[in-house]
Amino acid sequence: MTYLENKEPPKREDRLKTCITYGGTICGLSKKSKSCCINDSERGFSQGSICLLLPALGMINSLPDNVVLLHGAIGCGGCSHSQNANARSGGNLRWGKVKDALWLSTALNEADVISGGEIKLEKAIIEADRNYRPATITVVAACVPGIIGDDVDGVIERIQPQVSARIIPVHCEGFKTKIWATAYDAVYHGIGRSLLEKPENNKNLNISEFEKLEEKYKLSRTVNLLNVSSMGRVDEVELSRLLGALGLETNIFPVFSKPEEMYKVTHAALSISTCPTHDDYLVKFLEEKFQIPYILRHMPIGIENTNKWIRDIAAFFGLEQQAEKLIKEETRELEAALSEFKAFFKGKRVFVSAGEFRALATAYLLAELGFEIVGVRSFHHDEFAETEYEKLEKAVKNDFTINIANVQPFEEVNLLKKLKPDVFLGHWNGNGTASKLGIATHVIYNTGLSYIGYKGVYELARRLYRQLKNPLFNKKLSKNARLPYTEQWYKSEPFKYIKNQGGEADE
Amino acid sequence: MSSFIERPRYLCALGGAMAAVTALPDTIPILHAAAGCAGNITWTQNGGSGLQVGGYCGGLSVPSSNIQEREVVFGGDVRLREQIAGTLEVIEGKLFVVLTSCVTEIIGDDVKSVVSEFQDEGIDIISAETGGFKGNSYHGYDLVLQTLFKNYLERGIDKVKGRVNVWGIAPYQDAFWRGNLEEVRHVLEKLGLEVNTFFTSHDTLEKIKQAASAELNIVISDIYGVEAANVFEEVHGTPYLVTPLPIGPSASDSFLRSIAEALSLDDSVVEGIIEQENKHYYNYIEPLTECYNDLDLQRYAVVIGDANYAAALTKFLSDDLGWLPELVVFTDQLREEQKPVLTQRTQGLESGLQPKVAFETNGSEVLRHLNEIRPTYSSGKYSDVFGPAFVVGSSLDRELAQTIGAAHLSISFPVANRAVLDRGYAGYRGGLRLTEDLLSAIILAR
Numbered sequence: 001m002t003y004l005e006n007k008e009p010p011k012r013e014d015r016l017k018t019c020i021t022y023g024g025t026i027c028g029l030s031k032k033s034k035s036c037c038i039n040d041s042e043r044g045f046s047q048g049s050i051c052l053l054l055p056a057l058g059m060i061n062s063l064p065d066n067v068v069l070l071h072g073a074i075g076c077g078g079c080s081h082s083q084n085a086n087a088r089s090g091g092n093l094r095w096g097k098v099k100d101a102l103w104l105s106t107a108l109n110e111a112d113v114i115s116g117g118e119i120k121l122e123k124a125i126i127e128a129d130r131n132y133r134p135a136t137i138t139v140v141a142a143c144v145p146g147i148i149g150d151d152v153d154g155v156i157e158r159i160q161p162q163v164s165a166r167i168i169p170v171h172c173e174g175f176k177t178k179i180w181a182t183a184y185d186a187v188y189h190g191i192g193r194s195l196l197e198k199p200e201n202n203k204n205l206n207i208s209e210f211e212k213l214e215e216k217y218k219l220s221r222t223v224n225l226l227n228v229s230s231m232g233r234v235d236e237v238e239l240s241r242l243l244g245a246l247g248l249e250t251n252i253f254p255v256f257s258k259p260e261e262m263y264k265v266t267h268a269a270l271s272i273s274t275c276p277t278h279d280d281y282l283v284k285f286l287e288e289k290f291q292i293p294y295i296l297r298h299m300p301i302g303i304e305n306t307n308k309w310i311r312d313i314a315a316f317f318g319l320e321q322q323a324e325k326l327i328k329e330e331t332r333e334l335e336a337a338l339s340e341f342k343a344f345f346k347g348k349r350v351f352v353s354a355g356e357f358r359a360l361a362t363a364y365l366l367a368e369l370g371f372e373i374v375g376v377r378s379f380h381h382d383e384f385a386e387t388e389y390e391k392l393e394k395a396v397k398n399d400f401t402i403n404i405a406n407v408q409p410f411e412e413v414n415l416l417k418k419l420k421p422d423v424f425l426g427h428w429n430g431n432g433t434a435s436k437l438g439i440a441t442h443v444i445y446n447t448g449l450s451y452i453g454y455k456g457v458y459e460l461a462r463r464l465y466r467q468l469k470n471p472l473f474n475k476k477l478s479k480n481a482r483l484p485y486t487e488q489w490y491k492s493e494p495f496k497y498i499k500n501q502g503g504e505a506d507e
Numbered sequence: 508m509s510s511f512i513e514r515p516r517y518l519c520a521l522g523g524a525m526a527a528v529t530a531l532p533d534t535i536p537i538l539h540a541a542a543g544c545a546g547n548i549t550w551t552q553n554g555g556s557g558l559q560v561g562g563y564c565g566g567l568s569v570p571s572s573n574i575q576e577r578e579v580v581f582g583g584d585v586r587l588r589e590q591i592a593g594t595l596e597v598i599e600g601k602l603f604v605v606l607t608s609c610v611t612e613i614i615g616d617d618v619k620s621v622v623s624e625f626q627d628e629g630i631d632i633i634s635a636e637t638g639g640f641k642g643n644s645y646h647g648y649d650l651v652l653q654t655l656f657k658n659y660l661e662r663g664i665d666k667v668k669g670r671v672n673v674w675g676i677a678p679y680q681d682a683f684w685r686g687n688l689e690e691v692r693h694v695l696e697k698l699g700l701e702v703n704t705f706f707t708s709h710d711t712l713e714k715i716k717q718a719a720s721a722e723l724n725i726v727i728s729d730i731y732g733v734e735a736a737n738v739f740e741e742v743h744g745t746p747y748l749v750t751p752l753p754i755g756p757s758a759s760d761s762f763l764r765s766i767a768e769a770l771s772l773d774d775s776v777v778e779g780i781i782e783q784e785n786k787h788y789y790n791y792i793e794p795l796t797e798c799y800n801d802l803d804l805q806r807y808a809v810v811i812g813d814a815n816y817a818a819a820l821t822k823f824l825s826d827d828l829g830w831l832p833e834l835v836v837f838t839d840q841l842r843e844e845q846k847p848v849l850t851q852r853t854q855g856l857e858s859g860l861q862p863k864v865a866f867e868t869n870g871s872e873v874l875r876h877l878n879e880i881r882p883t884y885s886s887g888k889y890s891d892v893f894g895p896a897f898v899v900g901s902s903l904d905r906e907l908a909q910t911i912g913a914a915h916l917s918i919s920f921p922v923a924n925r926a927v928l929d930r931g932y933a934g935y936r937g938g939l940r941l942t943e944d945l946l947s948a949i950i951l952a953r
C-alpha cells in the first residue's frame with residue numbers, strides 16, 4: 001500500500017530511521033554504518049533550528065496561481081518573507097513577470113486555542129477562494145492546530161464542495177518531527193493526493209493518429225526532473241541542457257509548476273531525482289501508481305557525480321554511447337577552464353555544512369578541485385547517504401571530522417576553532433559563526449546561484465576563488481565581533497552534549 | 508473583518524520577543540519551543556529586516572529546548588531545566604531570558620518555577636510568556652519589556668533628575684530601530700538629559716538595571732510598549748509620556764516641547780535648541796530648492812505602515828516635505844479602542860489635509876481604498892488622477908506602486924529590498940535621510 005492513501009505521511013524517524021546526532025570521524029562513521037547514530041538520540045543542550053514548515057513553504061510559495069493558507073499562530077510561516085525573493089525572481093526568470101508569493105494566516109489567538117480553529121479555517125478558505133480566485137489553496141497546518149486537535153482534513157473535505165479552488169492539506173506540525181526533510185514528503189503527499197489528475201478541459205478529443213504517435217514518442221523521451229527548491233533556475237537550465245544533449249525532454253516538478261500542468265509528472269518515461277533526501281517519497285509513489293521507473297542515486301554536484309548521474313539516465317534509455325561522448329567533451333572543456341583555479345585551491349582546507357546529500361556531494365566536488373576536506377556537517381543522517389560516505393572516503397586520503405547536527409553552531413564553532421579551515425561553506429543563515437571567526441565563507445545553497453552540473457562546478461570554483469582572494473570582510477569582522485560562547489566551551493569536547501549512542505566519544 | 512491576515516507584516520509574540528532579547532546588551536534568549544520557531548524567526552528577519560539577522564546571540568545560535576512530541580505528552584519541564592543548565596555552561600551572557608512558545612504554553616509547563624530554581628542560585632535569569640497565539644511581534648516586544656521592568660530592574664532606588672528611559676520601537680520589526688533610537692537619544696541629549704534606550708550599543712545592562720532611577724519614561728509609540736510603561740509605573744512609580752515617533756523638524760519640535768513640559772525644563776533653552784536644529788536642517792535643505800522645483804518633486808502619497816510609521820510618515824510628508832498624503836493605511840492588528848488615537852495623529856495637519864484613514868491588515872485591499880478617493884488612472888482627456896504618486900510602505904507594496912505608476916520606498920516591515928544599518932528617520936537628521944531616500948527613489952533613472 002502506498003503511504004499516500006493515509007491522510008498524513010509518516011515522519012522520517014519512523015520511515016527511514018533518520019537521525020540528527022553524531023560526532024566523530026569519517027572512518028568511525030563507516031565502521032559504525034547504520035547503527036552510527038541511533039534513532040532518537042538527543043542533545044542535552046541545543047540551539048534553535050528549523051522545522052519542516054520552512055522547506056515545505058519554500059516549495060509551496062513557488063507555485064503559481066496558488067494561495068498558501070497557514071493554519072497556525074500569526075508567526076508561523078513568516079519565513080515566507082525571505083522565500084518571497086525566490087518566488088519573485090523565480091517567476092521572473094520563468095515567465096518574465098515579478099509577482100509576490102501569496103500567503104495568508106488564520107492567525108490563531110488565545111480564544112481559538114481554547115475553542116478550536118476549525119470554524120476560522122473554514123471561513124478563511126471560503127474567503128480566500130472568493131477574494132483571490134486561485135486554482136489551488138494549500139492549507140498548511142502548523143503546531144497549534146496539531147496540539148489543540150483541529151481536524152484539518154475534515155474541514156477540507158467538508159468545505160471543498162463550496163469552493164472552486166482545489167484545496168490541498170499539507171501537514172507541517174513542527175513539534176512532530178525533528179527531521180525537517182519530512183517537509184518534502186508532506187508536500188509531495190498533498191500534491192500526490194489531489195493534483196495529479198489531468199484537468200478535463202485539457203483532454204483533447206479530436207486528435208489524429210499521427211499526433212497521438214508523435215505525442216507518445218515525445219513522452220517516451222520525457223523525464224521528470226524533480227526540484228524541491230534546492231536548485232534555482234540556472235541549475236534547472238544546466239540539467240535540461242545536459243539531458244537535451246541526450247535527446248531527452250525535461251518536465252520540471254514540482255516547484256513553479258502550474259497547477260493545470262502538474263498531471264504531466266504521471267506521463268513521463270522516467271523520474272530523475274537530484275537528491276534522494278528530497279524525492280524518495282514521490283518517485284516510489286509514481287512507480288507504484290503510474291509505473292514510472294526512477295533513478296534515485298547521485299546528486300549532480302561535482303564532476304564525477306554529474307558524470308554518474310548522466311550515465312545512469314543514459315543507461316536507462318540505451319544512450320550510453322552518446323553519454324560517454326557528452327561526458328568526454330564536457331569534462332575536457334571544464335577541466336581546461338578549471339586549471340587556473342585548481343592550482344590556487346591546492347591544499348586549502350575546507351569545511352562544509354548542509355543537508356546530508358548536498359554536504360557530501362559538495363565535499364566531493366571540493367576534493368576534485370584540490371581542497372583538503374577537514375570536516376563535514378550534515379543536518380541529518382539516513383540510509384541513502386551510505387554510498388556517499390563511501391565515495392568520499394575513497395576520494396580523500398585523510399580522515400576527517402563528521403558531525404550530524406540540525407545546525408547547532410556551538411558544535412560547529414568548537415570544531416572550527418580546532419580545525420582552522422581556510423574556507424567554510426554553510427547553508428542559508430549558517431555562515432555567521434565561521435564569518436565571525438574570520439574564516440572565508442561561501443553559501444552552499446542559494447537559488448540565485450549556480451551549483452549543479454558542470455557549469456555549477458565552474459561557477460562555484462569562481463566564487464570560492466573570489467572569496468579566498470579577499471576574505472577581509474570576515475577577517476576584520478572577527479577582530480571586532482564577539483561569538484556568544486564561553487571559554488570553557490571552546491576547551492570542551494565538541495560532542496559533549498550528544499547523549500547516548502550518538503557519537504564515537506561514547507565508545 | 509477578514510478571517511485571515513494576508514502576508515502578515517509581523518511575527519508572533521515569540522518572534523518579537525526573541526528579536527528584542529537578542530537586541531539587549533549581553534542578553535541571551537532561551538527559547539522553550541519546538542525546534543522550528545528559531546529558524547522561522549531567523550528566516551523572517553532575513554527577508555524583512557533590511558538585511559539584519561540575529562545579533563550577538565541570535566539567528567540559529569539561540570539556545571532552544573527543541574521540544575518534541577514526547578514533551579507534548581509528558582511535559583517539558585525536565586527538558587527546560589537541562590537546557591538552561593547547558594546554556595549556562597556553553598553560552599556567555601550576563602542576563603538570560605526564557606521565552607515560551609505556542610507549544611509549551613498549551614501543554615502548560617511550569618516555566619516560572621524552573622526559572623526560579625536558577626534565580627535561587629544567583630543567576631540573572633527571567634522569563635516571559637510569549638506563546639505565539641498571544642499576539643504579534645509588537646506584543647512580544649512589550650512582554651519582554653514588562654518582564655525586564657518587573658523582574659530585572661533594581662527596585663526602590665532614588666530618582667535622578669534629568670534621567671529618562673526611551674522605548675517604543677521593536678528591534679528588527681522596525682528595520683531602522685537602531686538609527687531611530689540613536690537619533691531620539693541624540694535630540695534628548697541636546698536637552699541635557701541622560702538617556703537610556705535599552706537596545707543600542709550605547710546602552711549597558713548596568714545602566715538598564717538602574718532604569719528605575721529615571722524621572723520619566725518616554726514611549727515614542729502610541730501602541731508599542733505602552734502596557735510595559737504601565738507596568739513600570741506600577742512597580743517603580745515612574746510616570747510616562749506617550750508621543751508619536753518624531754520624524755522630521757515639525758514633529759521633532761513638538762516632541763522636544765512635550766518633553767520639556769513634562770520635565771519642566773527651561774523654555775528658552777528648549778526653544779534655543781529647536782532653533783538651532785531647524786537651522787541645521789534647512790541649511791542642508793537649501794541647495795535642494797532649485798531641483799526640487801525644477802524637477803517637480805511634489806507628490807501625492809499613499810502611506811502604508813505600522814502604528815508608528817503610518818502616522819509619523821504622514822505628518823512628515825504633509826508638514827515638512829509639503830506633499831499630499833491622501834490615504835493612510837495602518838496594517839497592524841489593532842483593538843477598536845486603539846484606533847481613535849492613531850486616526851487623530853493623522854488629522855490636524857498643518858497643511859490642512861485630511862487624509863483618508865484605513866485599518867487594513869490585507870495589503871491587496873489598499874488599491875480598493877485608494878479607488879474610493881479618486882481614480883488611479885486617466886479616464887479621458889481631463890482627469891484629476893492620483894498622480895504623480897508615491898507609495899511609502901513596505902516592500903510588499905511594490906505591486907501597488909507598479910499598478911498605479913508610483914515611485915516606492917520600503918520603510919515599514921517587511922523591508923526586503925534595502926540594506927539598513929545605522930540609518931534612521933527619527934529626529935531632525937532623520938528627516939534629511941528620509942528626504943534623500945524619497946527623492947532618490949523618484950529620480951532613480953535620471
Ligand code: SF4
Nearest residue numbers: 076143174541543544
Ligand atoms: S515549530 Fe511549530 S510553532 Fe514553531 S515555526 Fe514551526 S510550526 Fe510554527
